[in-house]
Amino acid sequence: MLTERQLEVVFSVVYEYIRTGEPAGSRTISKKYLRGCSPATIRNEMADLEEMGYFYQPHTSAGRLPTSKAYRLYVDAIMQRRRTAPAETEEWRRSIRESRQGIESILAYISRLLGQATNCVGVAALSALEEVQIQRVSFLRLGGNTVLLLLVLDGGLVHHSNISLPCELSQDTLDELGRRITTIAEGHQWSEVRDVLLRYVFEGLERMWDSCREAIVQMDALLNRRRSRLFVGGAQHILSLPDFQDIGKFQTVLSLLEQEHALADMVERYSVKDGVSVTIGDENAEAGMEQLSLLLSPSSGSGARAILGLIGPLRMDYEKSISILEALAEDLDDVLVQ
Amino acid sequence: MLTERQLEVVFSVVYEYIRTGEPAGSRTISKKYLRGCSPATIRNEMADLEEMGYFYQPHTSAGRLPTSKAYRLYVDAIMQRRRTAPAETEEWRRSIRESRQGIESILAYISRLLGQATNCVGVAALSALEEVQIQRVSFLRLGGNTVLLLLVLDGGLVHHSNISLPCELSQDTLDELGRRITTIAEGHQWSEVRDVLLRYVFEGLERMWDSCREAIVQMDALLNRRRSRLFVGGAQHILSLPDFQDIGKFQTVLSLLEQEHALADMVERYSVKDGVSVTIGDENAEAGMEQLSLLLSPSSGSGARAILGLIGPLRMDYEKSISILEALAEDLDDVLVQ
DNA sequence: GTTGGCACTCGTGTCGATAGAGTGCTAACG
DNA sequence: CGTTAGCACTCTATCGACACGAGTGCCAAC
Numbered sequence: 014m015l016t017e018r019q020l021e022v023v024f025s026v027v028y029e030y031i032r033t034g035e036p037a038g039s040r041t042i043s044k045k046y047l048r049g050c051s052p053a054t055i056r057n058e059m060a061d062l063e064e065m066g067y068f069y070q071p072h073t074s075a076g077r078l079p080t081s082k083a084y085r086l087y088v089d090a091i092m093q094r095r096r097t098a099p100a101e102t103e104e105w106r107r108s109i110r111e112s113r114q115g116i117e118s119i120l121a122y123i124s125r126l127l128g129q130a131t132n133c134v135g136v137a138a139l140s141a142l143e144e145v146q147i148q149r150v151s152f153l154r155l156g157g158n159t160v161l162l163l164l165v166l167d168g169g170l171v172h173h174s175n176i177s178l179p180c181e182l183s184q185d186t187l188d189e190l191g192r193r194i195t196t197i198a199e200g201h202q203w204s205e206v207r208d209v210l211l212r213y214v215f216e217g218l219e220r221m222w223d224s225c226r227e228a229i230v231q232m233d234a235l236l237n238r239r240r241s242r243l244f245v246g247g248a249q250h251i252l253s254l255p256d257f258q259d260i261g262k263f264q265t266v267l268s269l270l271e272q273e274h275a276l277a278d279m280v281e282r283y284s285v286k287d288g289v290s291v292t293i294g295d296e297n298a299e300a301g302m303e304q305l306s307l308l309l310s311p312s313s314g315s316g317a318r319a320i321l322g323l324i325g326p327l328r329m330d331y332e333k334s335i336s337i338l339e340a341l342a343e344d345l346d347d348v349l350v351q
Numbered sequence: 352m353l354t355e356r357q358l359e360v361v362f363s364v365v366y367e368y369i370r371t372g373e374p375a376g377s378r379t380i381s382k383k384y385l386r387g388c389s390p391a392t393i394r395n396e397m398a399d400l401e402e403m404g405y406f407y408q409p410h411t412s413a414g415r416l417p418t419s420k421a422y423r424l425y426v427d428a429i430m431q432r433r434r435t436a437p438a439e440t441e442e443w444r445r446s447i448r449e450s451r452q453g454i455e456s457i458l459a460y461i462s463r464l465l466g467q468a469t470n471c472v473g474v475a476a477l478s479a480l481e482e483v484q485i486q487r488v489s490f491l492r493l494g495g496n497t498v499l500l501l502l503v504l505d506g507g508l509v510h511h512s513n514i515s516l517p518c519e520l521s522q523d524t525l526d527e528l529g530r531r532i533t534t535i536a537e538g539h540q541w542s543e544v545r546d547v548l549l550r551y552v553f554e555g556l557e558r559m560w561d562s563c564r565e566a567i568v569q570m571d572a573l574l575n576r577r578r579s580r581l582f583v584g585g586a587q588h589i590l591s592l593p594d595f596q597d598i599g600k601f602q603t604v605l606s607l608l609e610q611e612h613a614l615a616d617m618v619e620r621y622s623v624k625d626g627v628s629v630t631i632g633d634e635n636a637e638a639g640m641e642q643l644s645l646l647l648s649p650s651s652g653s654g655a656r657a658i659l660g661l662i663g664p665l666r667m668d669y670e671k672s673i674s675i676l677e678a679l680a681e682d683l684d685d686v687l688v689q
Numbered sequence: 690g691t692t693g694g695c696a697c698t699c700g701t702g703t704c705g706a707t708a709g710a711g712t713g714c715t716a717a718c719g
Numbered sequence: 720c721g722t723t724a725g726c727a728c729t730c731t732a733t734c735g736a737c738a739c740g741a742g743t744g745c746c747a748a749c
Contacts, residue, residue: 038741038742039743051693053693056742072700073699074697115513153486161509163509165491169513171501171509267586267587376710378711389724394712395713398712398713410730412729413711414711
C-alpha cells in the first residue's frame with residue numbers, strides 16, 4: 014500500500030507529464046507540487062516507486078515517466094471525483110440537434126466533434142440492431158436473383174443490402190413478402206419476431222418458401238451481426254500532439270484505424286454497461302494499443318445502442334477527455350430519446 | 352520549341368527524380384540516359400532549360416529538380432504512348448464483383464484499392480444523381496412533422512434523408528404520396544419528371560399541397576445538389592513515401608482530405624468528359640495542392656456517374672498511376688453496366 | 690526520516706573541419 | 720560552332736570534439 018505522500022508523488026508526476034510531455038524530475042515535483050519536501054526526499058520516494066513499477070526512466074539521467082500502473086491510479090482517482098461538464102456542452106447539443114439527419118450522420122458528426130474537442134481520435138459505434146424496433150421492410154428487384162433489402166428501423170435508421178435469392182421473384186411477390194413481414198415485425202424488435210417470421214409469414218407463398226426463408230436469413234444476418242457500424246473522426250487532430258510527431262507512431266495509429274472490423278470488435282469488447290470505461294496502454298490486449306488509451310462510454314438511449322469512444326496517447330488529458338466524452342454521450346442520449 | 356536532345360534531358364531528369372527522389376545531376380544523366388553526350392554538354396543544356404523554366408535548383412551545388420512545366424511535358428508524352436494494363440486487373444475486377452453491396456460500398460472499396468496500389472490517396476466520387484433513373488420513392492412518418500424520405504435509384508443506390516414538412520401527414524397519406532410519385536417517376540431521370548411532379552401529382556391531395564410541394568422540393572435538393580458523395584481511401588499509404596516523411600507535408604494533405612465539400616468540388620471541376628486528366632501541382636488553383644498532383648478518370652457506365660481519382664506527390668509514378676486508374680475505371684464501368 | 694552536497698551519467702547543441710556532389714566558366718578541340 | 724576536358728568554386732551533409740545542463744544516486748550530517 015502506498016503512503017499519502019507516495020500517492021501525491023505519483024499523481025504529480027502523471028499530472029506534470031500530461032501537462033508538459035517531458036519526464037518529470039525531482040526538482041520540478043518538489044518545487045511545483047510538494048513544497049514541503051526537498052528534491053532529495055522526492056528522489057528517494059521516486060526510487061522506491063520505480064521499484065514498485067509506477068515509473069520508469071528513458072535513460073539514467075532523465076526524469077521519471079509514468080507507467081500504465083501510475084496512469085491507472087491517477088485515472089481511478091479522477092473517476093472518484095465529481096467532474097464539471099465542459100462549457101461547450103450546450104453548443105454541442107444544439108449543433109447535434111440541428112444536424113439531425115438520421116442516427117448515422119449524427120454519429121459521424123459526434124465522432125468528429127470528439128476528435129476535435131480532445132485532440133484524440135473520436136469513434137462512434139452503432140450496434141445491437143436486433144434490439145431496435147422495426148418500422149418497415151421492403152424488397153426491391155434489381156435484376157436476376159438480386160434483390161435490394163431495405164430495412165427502416167426506429168428513429169429513421171435505414172439499412173440496406175443487396176441479397177441473392179435462390180429463385181427469381183416478381184416485384185409483386187416481393188411487395189407481398191415485404192408487406193407481410195412489415196405487418197408482423199412493425200413495432201417489434203427483430204429478436205422477438207425472427208422465429209415467428211420464419212414460421213408464419215409464408216402462408217400462401219409456399220411455392221417461394223426457399224426464397225422467403227433465405228430473405229429472412231439474410232435479414233437476420235444484417236441485423237444480428239456482431240459487427241457494429243463504426244464511425245471514426247478527427248484523426249488529423251492527433252498530429253498536433255507532440256506524441257505523434259514521430260511518423261512511425263502515427264502510422265501505427267492509422268493502420269489500427271484502417272482495420273474497421275477489429276476496431277469495432279475492440280470497442281464492443283472493452284465497453285461496460287454504463288459509465289465511462291478507461292483502458293490504459295497494455296491493459297488493452299489489442300496489438301498496437303500498447304501506447305494508446307481507449308475511453309468508451311455507452312449511450313443508454315432507447316432505440317439503437319451506441320458507444321462513443323476516444324483513442325489517444327497514454328498521456329492524454331484524462332480529466333478533460335472523460336468529461337467531454339460523458340457530456341457528448343449524454344447529448345446523444347437526449348437526441349436518441351427525442 | 353525544344354530540340355530533340357533537350358526533350359530527352361527533360362524526360363531523363365523527370366524520370367530519374369521520380370525513380371530516386373534525389374535531384375538529378377549532369378553526370379548521372381550523361382551516364383544513364385544520354386551516353387552520347389558528356390556531362391559538360393548536359394550541363395549546358397540544363398542551364399538553358401532552367402532558364403526556360405523546366406528545372407530549378409534547391410541550392411547552387413545541387414542537381415536539378417523538375418518544375419510542373421517539366422512534369423507536364425513528361426505526362427503529355429506518357430499520355431501519347433500506349434499503356435499496358437497492370438497485371439492485377441483481373442484480380443481487382445473479381446474482388447470488386449464479389450464485394451458488390453451497392454455502389455457506395457463498391458466506391459469505398461475502389462478508393463482503398465487505388466490508394467493501396469499506387470501509394471497515393473484514392474478518391475471516388477458519385478455524382479449527377481439527377482441523371483439516374485428512379486426506381487421507388489417512399490415516405491415514412493418518424494413523428495411530428497419529421498418524415499424519412501427514401502429514394503431507391505437504378506442500380507440499388509439508396510438515398511435517404513430526414514425532411515420536415517409544413518404540416519403533419521398520416522402514414523396513409525404519405526404512402527399515397529409515395530405511390531403517386533413512384534408511378535410517375537419510375538424508370539425516369541429526376542430531371543425529366545421534376546416539373547411534371549410539381550404540377551400533376553397532387554390531384555386529390557390538394558389540402559396537402561404545401562406539404563407535397565415541400566416534399567418534392569426536398570427531393571430535388573437531395574438529387575440535384577452539386578455536392579458529390581465522396582469516398583477517400585488509403586491515406587495511410589502515402590506515409591510510406593519519402594515525400595511525406597515530413598509531418599508538416601502530410602498534415603497539409605490530411606487537412607485537404609478533411610474538407611470533403613471542397614474536395615468533391617475540386618474533383619468535379621478538374622475531371623474531363625472521358626479519359627484520364629492529370630493536373631500537376633500549381634496547375635491546380637486549389638489551395639494546398641501546389642505540391643500535389645491530381646489524376647481523375649470518369650466512369651462512363653450507365654446509371655450513376657462516378658469519378659475515380661488519385662492524389663499524390665508531384666513525383667508520383669505517373670505511368671503506373673495512370674494505367675492503374677484507367678484499369679480500375681474500366682472495371683467500375685463493367686460493374687455499373689452489370 | 691530528511692536534507693544538502695557532490696560526483697557521475699547521459700542527451701543536446703554548437704563549432705569546425707572534411708568530404709563529396711555538382712555547378713559555371715574557360716580554353717582547347719574537331 | 721558545337722562539344723569536351725579541366726578547374727576553381729559553392730554548398731551541404733556528416734562526423735568528432737566539446738561544453739552544458741538536467742537529473743540521478745549516494746553519503747554524511749542534521
